[in-house]
Amino acid sequence: MSVVGKRVARAEGSERVKGAGLFADDYKYFGMLHAAVVRSPLARGEIRKIDFKTIAKIPGVAGILTYKDIPGRNCVPIVIDDQSFLAERYVNYIGEPIAIVVAENRQTARLAAAQAKISIEELPPLLNPLEALNHPKIHLFGNDNIYKHIHIHRGDVKKAFADCDVIIENEYHTPYQEHAYIEPQSMIAIPFPDGSIEIRGSMQCPFYVRKAITTILGLPENKVRVIQCATGGGFGGKEDVPSLLACQVALPAWIFKRPVKLIYDRTEDMMVTSKRHPAYIKYKSGATKDGILRAVEAEYIIDGGAYSTLSAVVLFRGSVHAIGPYKCENVDVHSYAVATNKVPTGAFRGFGSPQILFAVESQMDQLAEKIGMDPVMFRKKNILRVGDTTVTGQKLEYSVGLEETLDKVIEKSGWTPGKSKEDGVGYGISTIYYGVGLGAGGKSMARTGARVLVHADGSVLFSVGTTEIGQGMTTVLSQIVADELGAPLDWISMMPTDTSRVPDSGPTVASRSTTMSGNALKDACIKIKSVLLEEAASMLDCSTGDIIFDEGIVTGGGKTIKLLDVIKSCFAKRLPLSAEGWYITPSTSWDDNTGQGDAYVVYAWASNLAKVKVDKETGEVNLLKIWAAHDVGKAINPALAEGQIEGGTLQGVGYALMEDMTTNADGAIRNPEFSTYIIPTASDQPEIVPIIVEHPFPGGPFGAKGFGEQPLMGVAPAIANAVYDAVKVRIKDLPITPEKVWQGLKNK
Amino acid sequence: MISVESYKRPETIAEALKLLKTGKFGIIAGGTDVIPQMRHTPARSLLDIGKLGLDFVRENDNTVEIGAAATHSQIQNNPLIQRFLPLLSTACGLVGSWQIRNRGTIGGNIVNASPCADSAPALLIYDTKVVLLSSQGRRSVNLSEFIKKPYLTVLTAKDLVHSFVCQKGDDSAGNSFIKLGRRQAVNISRMTIAVSLVRDDSNKITMAKIAVGSVFPTPTRISELENKLIGQIVSKELFDETADLAADLMIKASGVRWSTPYKKPVLIGLMRRALVGASGIKEIPA
Ligand SMILES: Cc1cc2nc3c(=O)[nH]c(=O)nc-3n(C[C@H](O)[C@H](O)[C@H](O)COP(=O)(O)OP(=O)(O)OC[C@H]3O[C@@H](n4cnc5c(N)ncnc54)[C@H](O)[C@@H]3O)c2cc1C
Secondary structure, three states, X not given: OOOOOOOOOOOOHHHHHHOOOOEHHHOOOOOOEEEEEEEOOOOOEEEEEEEOHHHHOOOOEEEEEOHHHOOOOOOOOOOOOOOOOOOOOEEOOOOOEEEEEEEOOHHHHHHHHHXXXXXXXXXXXXXXXXXXXXXXXXXXXXXXXXXXXEEEEEOOHHHHHHHOOEEEEEEEEEOEEOOOOXXXXXXXXXXXXXXXXXXXXXXXXXXXXXXXXXHHHOOOHHHEXXXXXXXXXXXXXXXXXXXXXXXXXXXXXXXXXXXXXXEOOHXXXXXXXXXXXXXXXXXXXXXXXXOOEEEEEEEEEEEEEOOXXXXXXXXXXXXXXXXXXXXXXXXXXXXXXXXXXXXXXXXXXXXXXXXXXXXXXXXXXXXHHHHOOOHHHHHHHHXXXXXXXXXXXXXXXXXXXXXXXXXXXXXXXXXXXXXXXXXXXXXXEEEEEEEOOOXXXXXXXXXXXXXXXXXXXXXXXXXXXXXXXXXXHHHHHHHHHHHHHOOOHHHEEEOOOEOOOOOOXXXXXXXXXXXXXXXXXXXXXXXXXXXXXXXXXXXXOOOHHHOEEEOOEEEEOOEEEEHHHHHHHHHHOOOOOEEEEEEEOOOOXXXXXXXXXXXXXXXXXXXXXXXXXXXXXXXXXEEEEEEEEEEOOOOOOHHHHHHHHHHHHHHHHHHHHOOOEOEOOOOOEOOOOOXXXXXXXXXXXXXXXXXXXXXXXXXXXXXOOOXXXXXXXXXXHHHHHHXXXXXXXXXXXXXXXXXXXXXXXXHO | OOOEEEEEOOOOHHHXXXXXXXXXXXXXXXXXXXXXXXXXXXXXXXXXXXXXXXXXXXXXXXXXXXXXXXXXXXHHHOHHHHHHOHHHHHHHHOOOOHHHHHHOXXXXXXXXXXXXXXXXXXXXHOOOEEEEEEOOEEEEEEHHHHEEEOOXXXXXOOOEEEEXXXXXXXXXXXXXXXXXXXXXXXXXXXXXXXXXXXXXXXXXXXXXXXXXXXXXXXXXXXXXXXXXXXXXXXOHHHHHHHHHHHHHHHHHHHOOXXXXXXXXXXXXXXXXXXXXXXXXXXXOOO
8 A cells, every 4th residue: 555645746736726727617619608597586476477578689699598498397306306497487585597598698698687577476485494484374395394304312301301410501593604615606518419418517416417407308318418627616515506507508508509608606606506504403401410411402493495405415414413422312303494485505514514513512511511520521421432322323333533533632732621821712622523425314326436447558547426626536536546556646547527437426425525436446446456466467477365566566476567567468468457346335224203223334523622812802703723633534645634624624714703694684695795705714714733533434445434524513613612711701603703702791 | 797888098197187087987096996896887988097107105305105006015015104104004914915905006995985995094194195186287185185975085087196195104103003804814994993102201192193994984083082192191091081082982973873882892992902002001000
C-alpha cells in the first residue's frame, strides 16, 4: 500500500486555481438558445390567464413553452411525485416555474421572462409550518400538510422522567441556510438527430437528472445521457435542484431541436432553489444526578416548503440523530416534515441533523450544569462505545471512535473544564455522530458501479457514478485504484461522471462516494489484478501468492519486473484488462412507527471544542479557535480529510454566527443576495485544528467511512455552549447574532 | 441584468466636462457601487474617469490633496496619508476586501453618500473640502455640506468631483477608528466612530475631533461632543458622559427605531472605547 494514506495533491487542484476547468457556462454550441424561467410572483394562487403575445414579439425570442408542451409526464420525480415541472393550475410558492422562454441570448430570454403577463387569483398562503401542521382548512399536502411523520420510541419516557433528578426543557429554532456554492445552478441540453438527448451541467446526481428527463420527455433511459461538468460546489444544493434545471433546458431543446443553456443568476438561485430546512424543536431531557441520561422527549418540526422533494429523507436522518451519540433507554421523538407555501427546502450538508444536534448538544450542557458535573465528564458517561445500542436499537459492532475524538480535542487544546480563563472567554464542546451513506432511508439506491480500463501503455481510466463536487473524490478514488492495481498514481485518470459509463449508482450525497465508489472500484480492480497476477507469475516463474505489486514495480521469486511489461505482455496475449465493479451495502432495516432498526451500516463520530471571546458591550462573538476531531475510519488522503474539516467547520461557523435567511410577509426570501445574506469570508476563519481519528470500518475501502458532512454538524452547538461558558447567556435560536447575545446579557 | 447605452473614457478633463455638460452621462470610477446599482436601473450612458489622472495624492503647506479617483488601497498605503491623515488610511484599509479596495475610489465612496461610507468620518475629522469641476468652472464645498442626505449630494449631473483637500492632522494627536460590522471582511459598517484627541502634560484635552457613520442619516462630525471634551481633564466620568451624550444626540436626531435598543448601548460602549483608545491612556483615572 503506497499512496493510500498519503497527502497527495488534489487531482484538479491546479486546474481550479488557474480557472481552467470546464464549467457548464464555458460550453458553447452551434445554434444554442438560452432559457429563462417565468415564475410565480405569488405564494399561492390559481392561474387565470397567461398572455405571452407581447413577449413572443420581442426580437430574439425563439419560443415560450408551458406544461401543455411537455411530451411526457409533468412531474419532477424525487421521492414522492408531488412536484410539477411547470405549474398547470395552481402555484404554491414564490418562484414556482410556470413557463420557459428561450431566446437567442441570455439577456433577451431573461428580459422576456420578466415581462411575461400572468394573472393569478391569489389564495391565502400558509407560511408558518406550525400553523400549517394539521391546518383545518388549507390542505397543501394530504389533509394534514405533513409530508412525513416519524416516531422513535424506546422504553417508558413518563416513568423515566419521574426517576430523573434533573430535567431540562427548552424550545429551539434554527433558520434556513443557503448553500452559497460558488457556481450557481447551470445546465445545458443538446438534442441529437437520432432521437437522443445529452445533458451537461453542474450537479451531484446525474442519475436523478436522467430520471427527470426520461419522465418529462417520455424517453427510455438509453436515449438520455447525462454528463457532469466541473461543478463549483454542491453541499446538497445540487442534489435534487439540477433535475429541475435539466427539465427546463431539455424541454425547449427537444421541441426546438437546438441546444439550450440555462444559468441562474445569483439572486434567482437564492430565491428559488433549496436550502436547509428551518426547524422548530421542543426538547425535554432528564438525567440522574450521577450523570446518566435517562429520558428524552422531543418534537422536531421542519419546514419543507411547497413540495416534498427530499423532506422525508431529511427527516429520517434528523430523527435518527435526535438524541445525539448517546445511550438512552427511554426516548419518545415525534418528527414532522410540514408543507408550507415557500420555496421547497432540501438537502444540505448534515441533512436534517445539524438542527436537532444544536438542540441535543445545548441540552447536554444544561443537564451537566444542573447536575453540577463538567460537560466532558457528563458526555463520557453517556457516549456510545463498541457494543452499545443506539437510539434505534442498533448494536454497534465496530468503528466507534467517539471517545478518542473527545480525548483528542481535550488533549490537543490543553483545556480542561473549570480551568481558569480570561474574562469573556469561553469554551464549548459538542460530541456528535453521523450515519454514513443512505442507510435504511435510501436503501433501494444503496449500490454503485465502476469501470476500470487499463490501456496498453499502462495508463488507467476509471469511471464511477458518483461525482466530484470539490470534496476530493477524484483524488481519493485515484489513490484507491493506484493501490489496488499496484500502479503509480500518475497513471490513473477519472472520466467525467457520465450516466452512459456505469449502471445507476445512486446519488452523490450522504458522504457516500469514498466508501461506495471506492468499494466498486476495488471490485473491478481485483478482477483486473487477477489477470495481471497470473501473467506476472508466469513471467517471474513463481506462484501468484508470492508476488507483490507496488507503484509500478512487480516483485516475486526473487526477481523484479516492471508492471508496464506485465501489462504489455497481457496485451500481446490479448488478455482483458478492463472490468466492471459493483457494490451493494450490507442490509439495513427501519420501522417508521417505532423508529427502530439498523438505520445505517456504520457511523462516523466527532468532537468539537470551540473557544470564543464575547464582547460584553456589543455582544459580538469572536471565535478564537476550534479543535475538531473526526473518526473517519481511515483517511485515504489526510490533507483532503483536513480540508473537509476546515471547510465544513467554517460553513458551521456561518450557520452558528451569521447566516440569517428569512422570508417576508409574502413568503419571499428577504435576503437573496450576498450583500444581505452574510456568510463567513476567509478572514472570518478561526484557527481550526483538524484532528483525524481512525477506527477502521471493516466494510470500507482500506477501512474508510464517509464523513464529509460531519464537520459542519456539531459546530453551532459547540459555539453556543462556549458563549454560555463565556457570559452565561444561552442562545436557543440560531444564528447567535450580537443583538441576541447583547439582549441575553441585558436580561441577566 | 446590466445594460449600458454608451460608454466613454475621455483622456482630458476638458473633454470629460464637455461630455458631462450634455447631462446625459453618469460617472463611473471603480464601479463598485454603480455596477450593482445598475441591476435595478434602466440602461445609462457611462463616463469612465479612469484616464483623467485623478488618482494623485499631493502635499501642500497645511493640506493633503487626494484625487477623486485614488483607490482605497492607494490611500491605505500612501506614506503621506499614513503620516498626516492616519485615520483615513485606517478607514480605507477597512473597506470591503482587497478586490474592492483595489477598484473602489474615494470619490465614488463620497459621491455615493451611503450613511455607512467608511472614508467619510475620517475625511470629516480632517475638515475636508470637496473640489468640484464643471464646464462653469471650479468650486469647493465643505464635506459636511456636500452630503445632503443619504445617497444624495449637492452634485449635479454636470459636475465632476476633482479632489478632496484635507487639513493635515495634528502630529501629536491620538487617534482611534472603530468599525462595527457582521464579519471580518466585505463588511458593511453598522457603525463607525473616528476620534482624534490631543492632550497636554496635565492630561487636559486641547483638541478633540469626533465623527461617526451610520449613527445619523449622514456621516457627521459631532461638535457637541468635541466642545464637551475640550479644556477638560481626561477622566472616566468625562468619557462616560461624552459617550452618553452621543447616544442622546442619536436618538434626538433619528428617534427610537427597531434597532435603537441595541444601537444605543453599543454606541455608548464603542464611543467610550474610541475615546480611551485615542487618549492613549491605559488606565483612565476615575
Ligand atoms: C463587495 C463590496 C463591499 C464593499 N464594502 C464597503 C465597505 O466596507 N465600506 C464602504 O465604505 N464601502 C464599501 N463598498 C462600497 C464601494 O466599494 C465604495 O463606496 C467605493 O468607494 C465606491 O467607489 P467606486 O470608485 O467603485 O465608485 P463608483 O461605483 O464608480 O461610483 C459611485 C458613485 O460615485 C459617482 N462618482 C464616482 N466618482 C466620481 C467623481 N470623481 N465625480 C463625480 N461622481 C463620481 C458615480 O457616478 C456613482 O454615483 C463595497 C462595495 C462592494 C461591492
